[in-house]
Amino acid sequence: MRVREKEITRIIVDGFWKDLKEFMSSEVGIVGAGPSGLTAAFYLAREGIRVVVFERKLSAGGGIWGGGMMFNRVVVQEDAMRVVKDLGINFKNEGEGYYSLDAVELAGTLSAQVVKNGGKVFNLFSVEDVVMVEGKVRGVVVNWSAVEIAGLHVDPLIFETEYLVDATGHSAEIATLIVKKAGKKLFTSTGDLKGEGSLWAERGEEFIVEHTGEIYPGVYATGMAVNAIFGGPRMGPIFGGMLLSGKKVAELIIERRKEK
Numbered sequence: 001m002r003v004r005e006k007e008i009t010r011i012i013v014d015g016f017w018k019d020l021k022e023f024m025s026s027e028v029g030i031v032g033a034g035p036s037g038l039t040a041a042f043y044l045a046r047e048g049i050r051v052v053v054f055e056r057k058l059s060a061g062g063g064i065w066g067g068g069m070m071f072n073r074v075v076v077q078e079d080a081m082r083v084v085k086d087l088g089i090n091f092k093n094e095g096e097g098y099y100s101l102d103a104v105e106l107a108g109t110l111s112a113q114v115v116k117n118g119g120k121v122f123n124l125f126s127v128e129d130v131v132m133v134e135g136k137v138r139g140v141v142v143n144w145s146a147v148e149i150a151g152l153h154v155d156p157l158i159f160e161t162e163y164l165v166d167a168t169g170h171s172a173e174i175a176t177l178i179v180k181k182a183g184k185k186l187f188t189s190t191g192d193l194k195g196e197g198s199l200w201a202e203r204g205e206e207f208i209v210e211h212t213g214e215i216y217p218g219v220y221a222t223g224m225a226v227n228a229i230f231g232g233p234r235m236g237p238i239f240g241g242m243l244l245s246g247k248k249v250a251e252l253i254i255e256r257r258k259e260k
């Protein structure tokens with residue numbers, strides 16, 4: 001076989017173009033490919049739901065890679081082991097309900113499972129705004145992260161989504177955008193983001209799962225964004241809550257679709 005340079009380019013361009021067209025309109029759009037966003041995408045994709053994840057960085061995985069202070073192991077508690085087992089990730093039983101995973105295996109497997117199940121991850125895509133028609137969020141406004149970083153004046157493109165998930169982590173960027181553009185209309189007691197609290201691992205982990213859900217009509221939050229929106233404590237480098245929050249948001253959206 002001859003390897004022809006132009007064929008390599010054609011295959012990349014054709015494949016990417018096909019994905020872009022296929023996911024221009026999706027049932028669920030997830031902003032952020034950290035542990036919570038990827039877990040949500042995995043469970044949604046596994047149900048055959050068309051799900052697209054937008055990730056600003058070069059690699060999917062968010063805070064997984066860094067483990068705790070760059071020690072790249074991840075701690076999860078008993079409750080979250082059902083997610084670890086669904087994903088087929090190796091684990092070490094550390095006793096007393098603690099388990100540990102290799103951070104690289106978790107980030108890699110989660111990303112791979114989303115794609116293997118038919119989800120799409122667009123890395124290097126930054127979500128800069130939402131589409132809001134008569135108060136209803138209908139999609140996201142996206143640009144290349146490189147354009148964002150370079151501060152170039154390049155207009156974005158639009159991706160239509162029926163449901164949107166804020167999985168942007170500590171910054172809760174989608175919730176912040178909604179408040180900025182639509183006012184204090186989040187489903188919190190003030191309508192505004194309440195801000196993340198100081199570290200309390202046990203409460204932070206419970207809080208995140210309890211409060212995972214809809215934050216604005218058709219918009220959901222998962223992962224660290226939940227605690228930033230509802231005022232829960234941070235939990236430090238334990239990831240069970242992120243996995244369980246991602247699973248919960250997927251289940252809520254799956255149920256919601258059934259009601260329609």
Ligand code: 48H
Nearest residue numbers: 032034035036056062063126127168169223224234235236
């Ligand atoms: C595209 C975006 C945008 C945007 C952000 O930070 P993450 O890992 O988020 P979670 O919530 O899944 O996991 C949180 C966990 O990593 C963590 O930080 C913990 C447990 N902290 C505890 C503590 O006490 O500190 O991932 C979010 C992802 C990142 O990859 C961002 O690049 C991406 O979202 N992102 N992508 N467009 N506008 N904003």
